[in-house]
Amino acid sequence: MHLKSTLSVLAIAAVATMAKDFSGAELYTFDEYTYGKYEARMKMAAASGTVSSMFLYQNGSEQASAERWVEVDIEVLGKSPNSFQSNIITGKAGAQVTSEKHHSVNPAADQGFHTYGLEWTPNYVRWTVDGVEVRKTEKGVNDEKNQVANLIGTQGLRFNLWSSESQAWVGAFDESKLPLFQFINWVKAYKYTPGQGPNGSDFTLDWADNFDNFNGSRWGKGDWTFDGNRVDLTDKNIYSRDGMLILALTRKGQENFNGQVPQDAEGDAEFNGSTQQQSSSSVASSSSVQYNPPSSSSQENNPFVSSSSSADPTGILPTRVKLQNKDIRGTVNAKGARVNPNNKANYQVDFNF
Numbered sequence: 001m002h003l004k005s006t007l008s009v010l011a012i013a014a015v016a017t018m019a020k021d022f023s024g025a026e027l028y029t030f031d032e033y034t035y036g037k038y039e040a041r042m043k044m045a046a047a048s049g050t051v052s053s054m055f056l057y058q059n060g061s062e063q064a065s066a067e068r069w070v071e072v073d074i075e076v077l078g079k080s081p082n083s084f085q086s087n088i089i090t091g092k093a094g095a096q097v098t099s100e101k102h103h104s105v106n107p108a109a110d111q112g113f114h115t116y117g118l119e120w121t122p123n124y125v126r127w128t129v130d131g132v133e134v135r136k137t138e139k140g141v142n143d144e145k146n147q148v149a150n151l152i153g154t155q156g157l158r159f160n161l162w163s164s165e166s167q168a169w170v171g172a173f174d175e176s177k178l179p180l181f182q183f184i185n186w187v188k189a190y191k192y193t194p195g196q197g198p199n200g201s202d203f204t205l206d207w208a209d210n211f212d213n214f215n216g217s218r219w220g221k222g223d224w225t226f227d228g229n230r231v232d233l234t235d236k237n238i239y240s241r242d243g244m245l246i247l248a249l250t251r252k253g254q255e256n257f258n259g260q261v262p263q264d265a266e267g268d269a270e271f272n273g274s275t276q277q278q279s280s281s282s283v284a285s286s287s288s289v290q291y292n293p294p295s296s297s298s299q300e301n302n303p304f305v306s307s308s309s310s311a312d313p314t315g316i317l318p319t320r321v322k323l324q325n326k327d328i329r330g331t332v333n334a335k336g337a338r339v340n341p342n343n344k345a346n347y348q349v350d351f352n353f
Contacts, residue, residue: 022175023255024162024231025238025247026222027184032059032154035192037203039117040159041185041267046081046110049173049230050163050249052182054116056155062093062226069096070151072125074116078163079171081108084116086127086135090150097145103127103134113185113264120155121192121202124148159184160222161237161247163230173230181257184245185267186210188274210271214240243268 044052058070071089083102091097105114117128124138125148139148161182164170190203197204209215221235236255237248244261 020225020230020232021252022163022178022231022250023234023237023252024160024229024249025182025235026158026160026162026233027238027245027247028057028158028220028222029156029189029218030220031218032156033189033191034154035120035122036206037117037119037190037192038157039115039188039190041113041115041187041264041270042159043111043113043183043185043262043264044076044081044084044109045078045161045180045182045247045249046076046108047078047174047177047180048171049167050078050161050180051170052076052078052109052161052180052247054118054157054159056118056120057158058153058155061089064093066093068150068152069093070153070155072118072120072151072155074118074127076105076109077170081110082106084109084129088125088137088147088151090145090147097147097150099137099145099147101135103129105129113183113262113267115267115270119203120151122148125151157187157189159247160233161249162233163249165228165230175251178250179254179256180249181259182247183262183264184211184247185243185264186271188271208271210243211240211245212243214245 038054038056040054042054046052053073053075055074056070056072058068060066061069061071069089069091071087073085073087073089075085075087076083077085080102083104085100085102087098087100089096089098115128115130117126117131119126119128122139124136124141126133126137127135137143137148139146143149159182161180163173165173167173186209188208189206190197191206192202193204194202196202207218209218221238222233223235225232231249232252234255237250239246239248239257241257242261246257246261248255248257250256
């Protein structure tokens with residue numbers, strides 16, 4: 001049973017406070033899910049000082065009043081485009097528990113398309129590249145920080161392109177490389193259906209999107225910023241062109257895409273082939289009322305974030321559930337960092353149903 005989320009967000013910070021010199025982008029699903037498999041065919045952006053990502057995130061995790069932080073990441077750090085960082089983030093805002101690992105990508109993430117995958121179940125989280133497992137964190141096997149069991153509730157699927165101010169994490173920012181673009185050929189989302197998927201597998205295709213058109217009932221465009229981020233995330237830097245979804249990182253006032261969309265014949269064939277194989281599955285087009293949740297992704301060596309060290313083991317929660325009401329953020333920003341109390345209003349949001 002699908003329960004749709006209806007969430008309205010009022011940003012307290014005025015437009016005038018969005019005064020950064022650069023613009024980035026974040027794409028997010030309106031719906032959140034409990035467990036599942038998520039794949040995206042992407043050519044990532046990469047230049048020193050940047051982050052190009054795909055991640056699962058529980059809306060509201062960044063708030064000081066939240067019970068827990070819930071997030072699973074794939075992040076290409078601009079200083080190292082030949083690899084990506086996988087991560088699980090649990091704990092609470094201001095006291096996150098992280099487990100960063102790095103994995104080689106060939107060709108480099110910004111030089112070719114790859115199919116990136118995340119699987120989230122009650123017992124494990126698994127990362128794949130081009131169908132090959134690169135990491136699996138399994139409860140009771142190699143999950144020393146007990147993170148899988150603490151991925152409680154729901155998560156939405158997100159992609160973003162931004163620039164971190166943490167030079168130790170992503171390298172020194174080189175604005176001469178702008179503009180930068182992250183290309184997403186397609187996305188697929190699968191429901192967690194143990195033993196009931198094709199050939200007895202644990203996942204069944206829920207929906208697929210090849211971005212021939214932008215589905216505004218499925219996707220939202222971020223319009224916010226946070227401490228430690230040198231860019232404002234804006235809907236002006238998200239484009240759907242020639243069957244490709246494009247996230248851009250630009251100078252402020254130069255939000256645009258005038259380049260050539262790269263070809264990905266292998267990815268097109270993969271999308272058409274695997275989708276047709278599951279044609280009997282329900283490929284639903286999700287819809288809900290738009291909301292603007294704050295963004296997040298992890299920060300290894302990030303001076304703004306500190307690290308510290310039960311899901312239902314049998315029941316499977318509904319695929320989509322209504323987001324829980326949250327208190328305002330207080331003095332913790334979207335990265336869980338403490339902000340100057342004098343600037344607190346710039347980071348607060350009100351959640352009203």
